[in-house]
Amino acid sequence: MTVSYLDIIVIIIYFLVILYIGFVLSKKKEVSSDNEFLLAGRKLTLPIFVATLVATWYGSILGIGEFVYKSGFVAWVCFGLPYYIAAIIFGIFIAGKIRTLGFKSIPEQIEYFYGKTASRISSFIILVITIPAAYLLMLGIMLQLFTGWELWISIIVGALLSLIYLFFGGFRADVYTNVAQFILMYLGFGILIYFATIKYGFVSEWIGKLPEKHLKFLGDLDWQYVLAWYIIAFQTLVDPTFHQRCAAAKNPKIARKGIFVSVIFWMIFDTLTLIAGLFATGFIVTDNPLMAFPLLGENVLPAFWKGIFIVSLLATIMSTLDSYAFISGFTIGNELKKLKFFTKDFFNEKKTTQIGLLISSILGVSIAILIPSAVEIIYKTSTIAIPGLIFPLIFTYFKKIPIKSNDTIWIMIIGAISSLIFTLAKEHNVFFFKNIEPMFPAIIISGIISLIFIIRAKK
Numbered sequence: 001m002t003v004s005y006l007d008i009i010v011i012i013i014y015f016l017v018i019l020y021i022g023f024v025l026s027k028k029k030e031v032s033s034d035n036e037f038l039l040a041g042r043k044l045t046l047p048i049f050v051a052t053l054v055a056t057w058y059g060s061i062l063g064i065g066e067f068v069y070k071s072g073f074v075a076w077v078c079f080g081l082p083y084y085i086a087a088i089i090f091g092i093f094i095a096g097k098i099r100t101l102g103f104k105s106i107p108e109q110i111e112y113f114y115g116k117t118a119s120r121i122s123s124f125i126i127l128v129i130t131i132p133a134a135y136l137l138m139l140g141i142m143l144q145l146f147t148g149w150e151l152w153i154s155i156i157v158g159a160l161l162s163l164i165y166l167f168f169g170g171f172r173a174d175v176y177t178n179v180a181q182f183i184l185m186y187l188g189f190g191i192l193i194y195f196a197t198i199k200y201g202f203v204s205e206w207i208g209k210l211p212e213k214h215l216k217f218l219g220d221l222d223w224q225y226v227l228a229w230y231i232i233a234f235q236t237l238v239d240p241t242f243h244q245r246c247a248a249a250k251n252p253k254i255a256r257k258g259i260f261v262s263v264i265f266w267m268i269f270d271t272l273t274l275i276a277g278l279f280a281t282g283f284i285v286t287d288n289p290l291m292a293f294p295l296l297g298e299n300v301l302p303a304f305w306k307g308i309f310i311v312s313l314l315a316t317i318m319s320t321l322d323s324y325a326f327i328s329g330f331t332i333g334n335e336l337k338k339l340k341f342f343t344k345d346f347f348n349e350k351k352t353t354q355i356g357l358l359i360s361s362i363l364g365v366s367i368a369i370l371i372p373s374a375v376e377i378i379y380k381t382s383t384i385a386i387p388g389l390i391f392p393l394i395f396t397y398f399k400k401i402p403i404k405s406n407d408t409i410w411i412m413i414i415g416a417i418s419s420l421i422f423t424l425a426k427e428h429n430v431f432f433f434k435n436i437e438p439m440f441p442a443i444i445i446s447g448i449i450s451l452i453f454i455i456r457a458k459k
Contacts, residue, residue, distance in 0.1 A: 001145040001298055003306065010307030011146070014184075014314065015161055021180055022165025022173040034349035037170035038104055038330060039248040044175065049249055049258035052178035052323075054265045055185065056241045057083075059135045059320025061273070061313060065292035068277025069284075072214025074221055075277065080270040082233035084263050090236055091259030096252035097397045098243055105327075106243050106393065107334055113396045114405040116338075121412045123331050125388050126240050130328035131360060133367035135321035140368060142314055145294065152369045159365050162318045166326050167354055171248065174322045181315035188312020189272040192293070195300040196279045203275060206282055214281060228437035231386070238389040240327045325364065329357030383423055383439055387446040388416030395450075407453035415446030 003011075035041060044052070058064070067075040103109040106126060111119030139162065140155035147154065165173045200206060213220040236242060242259075249255040273293075280292040284299060297309045333356030337347060347355075392408045395401045419442030424430075426438055 001294055001310075003146045003310070004303035006304040007146070007307030007310065010304060010311055011314070014311040018177050018180065018318070019161070019165060021176050022169050025176055027169055027173075036172070037350040038353065039244070040170075040172040040175055042248050043250050044245065044248045044254065045250060046254050046258055046261070048175060048179060049245060049254055050261045050265065051182040052175045052319075053242070053245050053258060053262045054269070055178040055182040055316075055319035056323040057266065057320070058185065058269065058316045059324070060138070061316040062138060062141075062290050062293065064273050065277050065280065066289040068274055069281050069286075069289040069292040071219040071221060072210065072216070072278065072281065073274070074217065074219030074226065076270055076274050077217060077219075078221075078226055078229040080267070080274075082230040083236060084266065085230070086233040086236035087259055087263050087266075090242060091256050091263075094237065094394075094397055095242075095246045095255040095259050098246040099249050099252040099255045101396075102247070104244075104247060105330060105334060106238065106240055106389070107331060109243075109396055110392065114392065114408045118392070118405060118409050118412065120335065121409065121416075122389060122392075123335055125385055125412070125416060126331050127328055129235075129385050130240060130324040130331065131367070132321050132325045132328065132364040135317055135324065136364045137368040139314070139317050139321060142294075142310070142317065146310060155365055155368050159361055162321050163325050163357070163361050166322060166329070167357055170350070170353075171244070171326060174326050175248075177322060178319050181319040184308075184312045184315040185269060185319075186272070188309045188315075189269070189276055191305055191312075192276050192297055192301065192309050193272060193279070195302070195305065196276070196283075196296060199300045200279065200283055203278065207278065210278060210282055214278065224435075224437055224440075228439055231437075231439045231443060232383065234390060235383075235386050238385055238393050240331075241323050244323075244327060325357065325360055326353075328360040328364075329353050332356030332359050383442075384416040384419045386439060387419045387442040388412045390443070391415070391446055391450040401454060402457035403450070403453055404457055407457070411446060411450050411453065414449055415442060418442045418445045 064075065064079060067079060101109065103112065107119045107123045110122040136155050136159055139158035140151055143149065143154035143158050144151050149157070165177070169176075197203075207215070218226055245258075246255040249258065276296060277292060280296040284292060284295050286292065286295055293313065294310075297306055301309055330353045333349065333352035333354070336355060337349065337352040389412065392403075392411055395403050395408070419438055422436070422438035422442055426436065
C-alpha cells in the first residue's frame, strides 16, 4: 500500500494522540485504587459507555471486508442482524443486573455463586477468547503494509504502541482511547464511501452489475452456516467486554440504555462497511479478499485522506485489541492473586492485573509471531465460550433456577470439551461431523445437561 508523506504524518499524529490520551488524559484522575484501575471508578456516562462498547466490537474489520467481498449482503445477515438480536436480549435481561450485582468480572461472579473451581474453569475459557494474538497479528499486518517492516517487528511495535498505556492508566486509558477510536471509525469509512462515490458513482447506478448472489438474503451460503452465526452471536451474553462495561456504568439504567443506543450505532457502521465492501466487489480485483478495504482505499483516496482511512482501520483493530488485552490481563491477575506468593499486603489487584497484562501481551505477541497460522485455530476453539459458559452465567441472574456448584462445573467442562471436539472433527472432516456446525451439537448437549441437573435439583 503506497503512502505519501502526508499520510505518514497523519498516522504518526494518530499514535501520538492515542498515547497522549492513554498516558495524560486518563491520568487526570487518580488510578491508585483497584476500583479505579479496573473499572474507572464505575462512573461511565452514557456517551462514553456507548463509544467504548461500539468501538470494541469491530476488531476483525478486515474479515468483514473479506466476507462482503466474497458473499455480499449476506455478510450483514451473518455479522450484523444476529448480533443486534443478541445485544437487545442482553440489554433487556442482563445489562442492568450486572451493574446491580456489582462484580468486577465474570470469573468473580462465577466464584461467588459456584465456587473457586468453577471460577478457574471460567477464567480459562475467557482467556481463550481474550488473549489478543489475532488482533496483534492484524495490527502487525496493517503496520507492515505502509512501513515495509518485517511482520515480527510490526507486531512488537504495534503491541508496544497499543498496550503500554494500559499498564499505567488501566481501564480508564482503555475507555478514553476507545472514544477517540470510535470517532475515527466512522470518519474513515465515511470518507472512503464519499471518494468511492465520486469516482464510481452512487450505489444505485452500479449495484445491479454485482454478482446476483451478492444481493440475495442468504447469498450462496448454506442455511445451516447462516443459522450458526445466530447461535455464535449469543457469545454476546458471555462476552467479557460487555460485562466489564456494564459493571463500570454509573448505574443500571445507563448500562441498559447504553446497549440499545450501541445497537443503533452498530447498524450505522455496518451500513458503511457493507457499502464499502460492495464498492470493492464491483471495482477491485484481488486474490486476497482480506485486503478489500485497504485496496479500495488505495484506489479512490488521495493523499492525506488515505492516511485518515488507514488510521480508522488501525483504530478499529486497536480498540478491540486494547479491551481484550486488558480483560485477559485482569483474568490472569485474578488467578495470580490467589497464589500464596502474591500477598495482599503488596500485590493488590492493580499490581496483579499489571503482571497479568504483561503475561497476556507476551503470549499474544509470541503466538502472532511464531505460529500465525494458529491464530485461526484459536479463533475456532474460542467457540467453547458459548456452550461452556452461557448456561451457568445466565443462571446467576435468575435466583429461581436451582443448580448445584458441582453440577455447574460439569456443565462448563462437558459443554466446552464437546464444542472443542466437534470443532476439531469438522476441521478434519470426520464422518458426518464435517457437515455440522460445531456450535449446534455442543450447545444442545450443554442445554440438555443443564436441564437434567435443574430437574434433579428441584426434586
